[in-house]
Amino acid sequence: MAGPLLDIARIYLEPAVEAHARGREILARFPAAERIPVASHWRIPELREADPGDYLRNKRDTLVLGVKKGLAFRPNGRSADFIAPSSSNGCAMACAYCYVARRKGHANPISVFVNIEEIAASIARHAARQGPKAEPNQVDPRDWVYDLGENGDLSVDALISDNVRDLVAAFRGIPNAKGSFATKWVNPGLLDYDPRGRTRIRMSLMPPAMAKLLDVRTSPVAERIVAIPELHRAGYEVHLNFSPVVLREGWEAEWGELFAELDDILPDAVKNQLAAEIIMLTHNEGLHEINLAWHPKAEEVLWRPDIQETKLSEGGGVNLRYRTGWKGRWLRRFQDLLAARMPYCRVRYAF
Template sequence: MEFQRLLQIRRIFAQPEALELPRGREIVQRWPDADVVPVENHWNIPELHGDETNVPRWSRIKTEALVLGVKKSLTVKPNGRSADYIAPSTANGCAMACAYCYVPRHKGYSNPVTVFANINQIAAALERHVMKQGIKLEPNQCDPELWVYDIGENSDCSVDALISDNVEDLVGLFRELPTAKLSFATKYVNRDMLAWDHGGHTRIRFSLMPAHLAKSIDVRTSPVAERIAAINDFVDAGYEVHVNFSPVVITETWLDDWRELLQQLDAALTPAAKAQLAAEVIFLTHNEGLHQVNLGWHPQAEKVLWRPDLQESKTSSNGFSNVRYRSGSKGRYVRQLTAMIAEITPYCRVRYAF
């Protein structure tokens, strides 16, 4: 089973306060044969974090280790791109292993899923924030009518839903909030979610890229063809479904590859799916620290991700030193791809591209 391929949990590193909460106990019961290892801090776990000897075991650790913690900061952050606001995380890390993922930069040399057991506190903080906003009076690129909250900034919610009911709990919360909806991007098709009662207040964003490239850098994810095929089913189930063209990676054949992908998307979608479609376009941002980690477990990916001949250094808003495609060239790349989207999928509104 796909679930078993991604998650064969053998050790659960748990803060004692997480084990005292109902959600923590539920998660432990899902893997009754796993060893439970008490830890003081869900970040600072010597066996998992900051130990470069773990790099060759990158995917195995993701498969076999799970961390249970308590989320201390319940801050809701403004965003304005994917969503109006970023919700406090119910998890961070991922069982999948996309070679360009930024979350490992924060977590040392290993990046298994950390689940936060204090879901009731997180949900209450979100509900208070939504109520304070009142009605959305002016439409924006996030949504014309409702406040949008991204609940998956640091994890993949479709995978998180295999581990606990945290995501479904938030879907149920937003179903009852008339002025807001939740949103998350995903590279995993979790068909159990088709049966959820979401009330039309959940936006799922399936991330897409050319399939042959995804085989190399979207490690352990659902195949791109499966993600495309799922769009119609989730629309039929009442979800709002957008796509993320992300990350866009420049190769010698990138325009031809994206043309083929857009044609596949256009051929697959039903009229109902096309009528509600919108997209975000995000070009690759990479990081030297992650580049060095990847060389230890997946050097083939770095042949396309690390391109000093095309990239320049840039300090991000959070202070990280990243590399991005050179500004003069990147503007041309953005124009080329958005023009192709308008040509092949003219019904697909581009919410933003950078």
């Protein structure tokens, strides 16, 4: 039987953590966990050197607590207008294609930042400097949208602390901005956060058989779909994130069945505000080697040099993407299929 998503046995913490109320709250929530002081949440060699064959252990039983130092904002223009300073980093889940794992090269358990008041205040100041959004764009017609969970999954972070609740509350008071995060975890606790339409949740979906293979330690796709109307009734704006689109024989039939299920289950109130992102798979040579040690079956669909080409990333890593020309054709076929099955679902962004 599968164990719990989180069973925290050890907590690495920076010296300043206990000076923050949120840090003390989290430590009190896990009183039996071993506490291991570290100089920096970024530099914990034993996490980077863990046996890749035991890739999941650190995700389940390890937590890192730190103080967010940099509060910089980055323009985005895809999922959001801006990437906000993160309240966390890392994830308890283990999606085989995860770009965070690809970039960091190790299991990367959750790191939570305890200075949430500073993070929320920095977002409010940044939004105030932007003023009203002058023109609609593909991100949002009215509000500046801030991605809050670029390097993790906030639905899981909400199991650890009230950071996510605090961020949702903060956006209720920012008249020209929304928060946004993607998730693959169904957390009923989010339903009482009272977002009042000021937080967008992007529910990540793929065909169930593919998710069972690739979305390790996530909520089943059927549960994610059922949660969408509940989140909308609770006051969230809910969009879809079809990501990544992984090509294999029969992929169109699999996605067509998923679109039909969504069409059957989603109420009109959700359909009337629905939009989606579509992101084709990008894989990575380093992550391929890590996956071979703990989940080689995933590589049968992720590592496809016969239909992929290599491209150097900005950081010098070797990425694999579907071949130029063919990728565009497959993406158009995906969009045509979506338009035929779910014509009300606007595509905000496709890559």
